[in-house]
Amino acid sequence: MGKIQSLLFLALFLTACDQQGNIPAYKDATLAIDTRVSDLISRMTLEEKVGQLDMYSANDLVNDGKLSPEKTDQILQQTTIGSVHDYYPESAEHSNELQRYVIENNRLGIPVLFIEEALHGYQGNKSTAFPVPIGMGGMWDTALMEKIGKAIGTETRSVGVHMVLSPVLGIGREPRWGRVQETYSEDPYLAARNGVAFIKGMQGDDLTADNAIVAEPKHFGIHSIPEGGKNTAPVFIGEREARSNFLYVFEKAFKEAGALGAMAAYHEWDGVPAAADPWLLKEVLRDEWGFKGMVLSDLGAIAKQNNSHHTAKTPKEAIANSIRSGLDMQFYDYDHGLFQQSIIDALDDKSLDMADVDRAVSSVLYVKFSLGLFENPYIDTALKAKRYHSVPHQALALESAHKSITLLQNNNTLLPLGKDIKNIAVIGELADKVLLGGYSPKNVEGVSIMDAFKATNYNVDFVNVVVPSNGMEEIDARFLRTPTGEEGLVATYFNNTDFSGEPALTKVETQLSQYWHNLSPAAGISSDNFSILWKGYIVPELTGTYGFQLWADDLGRLSIDDKVLIDSWDQEKKNSWTKQQIRLEKGKKYPIQLELVEFDEFADIKLRWNVNPETQKKQNMFEKAVDAAKKADVVVLVLGEKEDESGEGKDKMNLELNTYSKRLLHEVAKSETPIVLVLQNGRPLVLVEESEKADAILETWYAGEMAGQATVDIILGKVNPSGKLPITFPRDNGQIPIYYNQKKSSTGSYVDGSSQPLFAFGHGLSYSEFEYSGLRIEKPTLSQTEEQQIKVTIKNTSSRKGAEVVQLYITDSYSSVATPKMQLRGFKRVTLGPGEAKEVNFTILPDDLGLWNREMKRVVESGEFVVKVGAASDDIRLEDVFQVE
Secondary structure (H helix, E strand, O other), rough: HHHHHHHHHHHHHHHHOOOOOOHHHHHHHOOHHHHHHHHHHHOOOHHHHOOOOOEEEEHHEEEEOOEOOOHHHHHHHHOOOOOOEOOOOOOHHHHHHHEEEEEEHOOOOOEEEEEEOOOOOOOEOOOOOOOOOOHHHHHHHHHHHHHHHHHHHHHHOOOOOOEEEOEEEEOOOOEEEEEEEOOOOOHHHHHHHHHHHHHHHHHOOOOOOOOEEEEEEEEEEOOOOOOHHHHOOEEEEOOEEEEEEEEOOOHHHHOOOOOOOOEEEEOOOOOOOOOOOOOHHHHHHHHHOOOOOEEEEEEOOOOOHHOOOOOOHHHHHHHHHHOOOHOOOOOOOOOOOHHHHHHHHHOOOOOOOHHHHHHHHHHHHHHHHHOOOOOOOOOOOHHHHOOOOOHHHHHHHHHHHHHHEEEEHHHHHHHOOOOOOOEEEEOHHHHHHHHHHHHEEOOOOOOOHHHHHOOOOOOEEOOOOOOOOOOOOOOOOEEEOOOOOOOOEEEEOOOOOOOOOOOOOEEEEEOOOEEEEEOOOOOOOOOOEEEEEEEEEOOOOOOOOOOOOEEEHHHHEEEEEEEEEEEEEOHOOOOEEEEEEEEEOOOOOOOEEEEEEEEOOOEEEEEEEEHHHHHHHHHOOOOOHHHHHHHEEEEEEEOOOOOOOOOOOOOOOEEOOOHHHHHHHHHHHHHOOOEEEEEOOOOEEEHHHHHHHOOOOEEEEOOOHHHHHHHHHHHOOOOOOOOOOOOOOOHHHHOOOOOOOOOOOOOOOOOOOOOOOOOOOOOOOOOOEEEEEEEEEOOOOEEEOEEEEEEEEEEEOOOOEEEEEEEEEEEEEEHHHHHHHHOOEEEEEEEEEOOOOEEEEEEEEEEHHOOOOOOOOEOOOOEEEEEEEEEEEEEEEEEEEEOOO
């Protein structure tokens, strides 16, 4: 500790002492956290308490990443605050500076929590980017998951951030939902084991350590199976199913891994909004599971009671409902004055009890004490250089990418490519991009497939053919130019609604679809009553009729070629999509101007476009691709979902590749050159046509910053693929929902197609072959409280070293309530050399055999249990039975 820090702590220590010179209990680190929390609560005013339940945006407190005392003085006004979000400090110096300000400017010296996103990598600038969660789920490697969690925690804490909104622990049974990429699996057991490992890695053994952070599982609790696959839509499911599957994953995260954060979700379940559900947030989370951390609303989830679910007439009613039900902190739901005053008013009119407020404040303070922030609120400024995007973390990113990629199909053993292959045609714009998926680190310098191929000795012909989306899509930066020729448009921000006076901010931007909720759009810009002007040029690649679609909240206007194309400058018509068409010529520079005015509440703008399909057919977009395929020994065709087709708010009715992708595949297949289809996507796809046209199919998901290197390593055989599907791939959209562990009665067939998946849960090919033998069950009969040991021998019968994921499933033959056909209850990743064999051991716990009976009690019932061991849910190699007495 430096001299200045020592003096600061001395000053705080003296300030905290009472008139007799005694140290307050909350300052005594030798006391239990509960004791310290109670003491601090007793010393706080009501205003100080409600301040702890509020989250502040960093844009209101900093300029260019650094503390703005003028802005902060005006907003905080010497009171306490709960947390700061959307800061992503570039250094510990910056976070320490803001933390010091908060501590020195509140009466009791209460520190602030810095909360950010870290779904598959800390979302700060140039941190390490790992595969999206559905890809990490495909690793089936909990030891690696824990290492990834530790790496993310290490990088995050090195810049002074304490808590992250991660992991997502919904189970992915609704592939139309755009956020299925954020889940670990369709299976509760696999999702739980990954979630526990990830959280343990993040939180470590000691949250006060400078490499540990608080994890906040989300979205609590049954959010991931929304009606129609539409984000935030209602959920229809019974309590037994919820407890058996969806809540099961969260229970393990809180009870086993000890996660200290929880995020209350947007949706309503059986008519009750999750952010105001006392059964969920109190009875289950706190009373049953013993949770002592803090519950944060999802962004705007409290307000949805008023503006979406219509279960609360006023903001005050919505806020009181949530706090009374067990929620602790708002997430940008309402402005600070309204939120905090509403709590005070609710106490005055008795719609809220002080006991509920004290419970909420205690939960927030418990997290802050657990992190050791009252003893050591600052971070060592030297840590970032040692830990941030370190060489070991980059190696971890490559290892996780290798293990996450799944070989779905390998006809005629096309892969790995043989020595006779000299000329490779790499086709598709995605081959030259590094798609990271939702909630990824910013400004990542990753390795694309083309980057990786350039380092090989093959003759590689890259055809950068553009494959548009079926519908409207965001305008790619390559079509936009500033007056100086830079990609993007010049954005000018004003702190008024008429674009007058000197701009408050000017910068080049490439994203013309933005959503700021009720926040400031940038540092130095007010959260209400601002305007933004984007100017530059748009340069199309094809001649034809283009459709443009604009959404603006509050007012928006689009001009092209100095003419107004879309005018949403009418208060009566605001908040609605407007579409117009215009004919544009290939290669011509058209002046483009986009305007936005924001008055109050929510602020966002979305500009999308597409080109008439007939235009694309007339101008053969794929001619170069076909020519290259004919000259090549093999084609590597890279297709999938662009980032505006998958992610939050990007739900789909159709799981097939878009029309243009399919056409490109069909055209290239006419060359009769073998095709390796590489997929980059965030959800399971319907791939019937693709499986017929392509010889090999690699599912890479969005595999992180080393995605391209990992993909090429597998194609060339430097790495043997070992990923297994954590989610089912259907044959048809009409099969949804389809997941491997459906109930026994779900056996019906269709008159117009198969009821079986195209690629089943757990499926994944290798360049090696494995033999299963010697299944042994330790106890033919056991009691309801005993553990069971299962052993099986795995042998690599090929001439190549490889890894196999051995999967163990259980079937409860007969039970008092209906149970799944089979349920994953163990898995082991085993690496074997040529001809090598190993015995694999599994331990089955009593809980693994349990069910929620008719009285809604978790019990193990007597009867027969079938053990099934294999390479996938549809590739069971061995099975046997045992009895529970």
